[in-house]
Amino acid sequence: MMLPGLTAGTSLPNAESATLFARGCTVFPGGTTRATIERDPTPRYALKGEGAYLVDVDGQCFLDLNNNFTTLIHGHAFAPALDAVARLLRDGTCFSNPTVHEIDLAELLVDRIPAIEQVRFVNTGTEAVMFAIKAARAFTGRSGIAKIEGAYHGSYDWAEAGQRGTPSTWGSPEAPAAVPAYAGTPDSVADEVVVIRFNDAEGARRRIAAAADRLACVLLDPMPSQCGLIPPDSDFIAAVVETARHHGILIVCDEVLNLRQGYRGASARYGIEPDLVAAGKIIGGGFPIGAIGGSRRVVGVFDGPTGQARVAQGGTFSANPISMVAGRISMEGMTLAAFARLEAMGDRLRTALTAAIERRQAHYVVSGAASLFRIHPKAMLPRDYRECYPLSDEATSMKAMGRFFQNEGIILPVGAAACLSTAMTDADIHKIVDVFEQFLTSGTGGEGEAYR
Template identity: 80%
Template sequence: MLHEIKASRSNALPNAQSELLFARGRSVFPDGTTRATVERDPTPRYVMKGEGAYLIDVDGQRFLDLNNNFTTLIHGHGFAPAMDAVSRLLRDGTCFSNPTAHEIDLAELLIDRIPAIDQIRFVNTGTEAVMFAMKAARAFTGRSCIAKIEGAYHGSYDWAEAGQGSTPFTWGSPEAPIAVPSYVGTPPTVADEVVILRFNDAEGARRRIAAAADRLACILLDPMPSRGGLIPPDPEFITAVIETARQHGILVVCDEVLNLRQSYRGSSARYGIEPDLIAAGKIIGGGFPVGAIGGSRRVMSVFDGSTDRAKVAQGGTFSANPVSMVAGRVSMEAMTEAAFDRLEAMGDRLRAALTAAIARHQAHFVISGAASLFRIHPKQTLPRDYRASYPSPQEAAAVKAMSRFFINEGIILPAGAAACLSTAMTDADIDKIADVFERFLATTPSSNGEARK
């Protein structure tokens, strides 16, 4: 029988069915699962179903979900309008080689909202969206190199991955960050074609972009990189990147796969950025696989193959499939300006409550984030970039202990990157998160090694 997790429970939660499934998974998958991002401590928690803001695992335990499939589910689980629309669609067919009206409907909605998008193409994932945006920039400029932010995650494309997992042992000097390959066997030429910029380093950005200007097709910019710390951008840094790019004819590609959820018009508009291309995904698919590349007609023309061979041929067996298009349209229609405002108000209230708890306990934690996103850093001051947010072994242990405390209190808190809210959450859910964090701080050793009472 399903049951609520009691807030007073302090011992590890039962995980028997998940352990059985993980044993089966280890016999068929190289590390037991099919995604490197799946958290395990030491066993991943297998899900049976989702209900609004909550998950129910195979052991019958119920959890408030602050992961939402890596920020994808802005309405939480099983959003009824989208599920009803998809249910009606299924009997008509789930994928075709021909286009449908559904892709036009979603495209029109996104173009109407996002100032930088005049035209759009749909793909299946955020990785594909970034990949094709980079290909478009290369085709448009005739250059092959890219610049990107150190520590920022942009999916699984060789050039986009460079520098995303750098460590103090590999990232190089502050003045010349190294484009560290993401996996063993990456062609060595990849590093030669990627310029790494430190987030919020305006002077360094101007210098490094200008030095490689004749080779750079684009600057890949996440306005608030989640793996880079979910840190707000300095206006001076944004200005430096945009001005230097414009001066040298370099395209600006904003990766909003995650951060599109920051406002009704996206994060580029929020931070005053006018990119040439935007990569989108996650929330625009309504819980189904999706990605999109959008931008000015001038740049998007590289995909046009109507009169001649396109400079960039972009297909995809499941691109613009009607299931994702319908679910995405219905979900995004429900994300009105009022819905975004409500989510942001909840996010502001939660970040303020967490910050107040830190002050009361004089704890070495700090909160970053914006809109419906937040991250808890085991730091005394707010980091300014990836290097400053990188945790020491002791800090990493503190984050793991915090995530473990939260799971034992019935809340799934992502251990590494962005935690997020959904429209399915209530004020009571926000209060619960703040209360659990307060109780975690009360049990955490202070700077002098004593537990706080």
């Protein structure tokens, strides 16, 4: 089947991508500069994005459910942000001086997100989490952190611990191991990280209380994607917050991905009142960004010039005007009505996908909230990272589903959060459901005894 937009006369659909990947392998270890790039068997190289769609270098057009790992809440090439950036470019792209643009975006975030009274900007979500942890350490005088097993928080050593466990390494359910993310991680990192299981309220109380005298913060993703994109149980949230508060431990909510769950973010959605919030992705309008926000008393650790602040936070490109302007314009476009429309689309999609599964009695379940969703090759909805972890046949099924969607003109992330954008229409939602129905009846992974 020829995909929409395929250049006439192309003998191999991915010929140009294959050529570029061969070039990339000569200059990059593994051929690309991001480990998260999907390849089947080679990556698909992007040429341009237009709204809800991505066009690759071979001229093929795809409905994009990745949106650069949930970043592009308005889809590709959001015109208001691009127009504002184009006007700004000739005035300069970065300065050692502050600009009014950083104040504008900061005021927007402070106005919207209840937990944020003041904010500092960085360049990535990884940096936002890293500096939030540093702030918690400086404020409390303690070095350890607690975090959810399997939750992804970027590439800071302590935030990475416990995010990549396997059945052979993750330890007992009562005492999950702080599995290092890479060979050579100092042993001391694991000694300073307490891992708790998502939605295990009693386990959270016990584990946090036992290590309370050395914990600076609990790093909490309100709905961690790698744990299945499952909503938190209210008793789990209560257990974490009450135990932390009792022992003077700060709550750090990582909303780098989940800020897109609503106008006021995910913490407000689930009734969490964090001391610090790490943000990123959608607040940059398609440009690099990260932010650490919170109460004045905690973010006050950043107050003062280098050498005097309890936590020195700089960054050559932090608060660069391009990201600040694009982020402000993008966030201004995310009104209450825009968030409501996205959530309604997400609800319709998850309901329709679930109905298709039930009609076929297929071995799949759907999770997610707001504009986020995941399809799991499992009979029951997982409750944490261990239950979400794919068995070998499940991983094969997921790869088959990703390939099937790709062949039908849809980019569906494999084993990660898929997301909608404001550029999408009801027709796009129908297309996703139709392709999923086709997959379930194709025999590629939707039928057969193993998937019933």
